[in-house]
Amino acid sequence: MTYKTIVAVLSTAEDAGKVTDHALALARRTGGHIIGIHAEAPVVVTLIAPMEYPDPNAVLQLQDRAQQQSRAVEEAFRSRCERDDISYEWRLFTGSAGYASAGVIDSARSADIVLAAQFDPDIDGPAREDIEDLLYESGRPLYLVSNAQAGPAPIERVLVAWNGSRESTRAVFDALPFLTAAREVEIFAIDPPETALQSRDFCGAELAATLARHGVRATVSSGASEGRSVADALNHRATEIDAGLIVMGAYSHSRLRQRLFGGVTSALMRGARVPTLMSR
Structure with missing residues (x-):
């Protein structure tokens, strides 16, 4: 692809x-x-x-x-x-x-x-x-081309915002050309849930294994929001690892709810510090 x-x-x-x-x-x-x-x-x-x-x-x-x-x-x-x-x-x-x-x-x-x-x-x-x-x-x-950058830079590190939703899944595979070209990919989950089927410590591990079959070197990590918005946590993590691209699903909640109350998609439309690839 x-x-x-x-x-x-x-x-x-x-x-x-x-x-x-x-x-x-x-x-x-x-x-x-x-x-x-x-x-x-x-x-x-x-x-x-x-x-x-x-x-x-x-x-x-x-x-x-x-x-x-x-x-x-x-x-x-x-x-x-x-x-x-x-x-x-x-x-x-x-x-x-x-x-x-x-x-x-x-x-x-x-x-x-x-x-x-x-x-x-x-x-x-x-x-x-x-x-x-x-x-x-x-x-x-x-x-989306970020307002924070003047021009394109080589994308060597990609941050994948992963929550296991249909939208985030779509975004990951839509972004495969960027992921396969990157030197490093981090699958990052914020406040991942603990479920009967999967430990929060392994959230994203199966996705990393699938990407590895495409030749993508992906690591898995998670973080706590600690009172910050999810958008702020993603921006902070992107800065920490010097990511050149954020990949995320858009509108896991309804468009009307996002319009009325805000959400991760709306916040990153406005405030992403690096280019962001969104899919829904």
């Missing part, structure tokens, strides 16, 4: 450069083809004007601004791909649905992996709903 079709979902010129650089680093290793996608939102005008008609000049200015951003995103994407002589194509979609538009989702569903920028409420980038839509609707692994 390898990533041959790589979709890079690009929002602004700033995140387009970072996400494209990560997609290129992956494509160079796999000989993959990159599809750059930008969803240009139509202009929505809410203005107080005589006779309730918006000023046409204001509408034109907003449309021009959106088109300028699209051109800047395309230029950031094309210039990098042409510089690296990588097989690529560009797709522009316009619609109010953003990342959930039919064109974006259809393109993502035909890919091996989808890359996007991490959610950051302080910048004009993807919204949390955009990333949720990609996770829920595409059916593909989503690689």
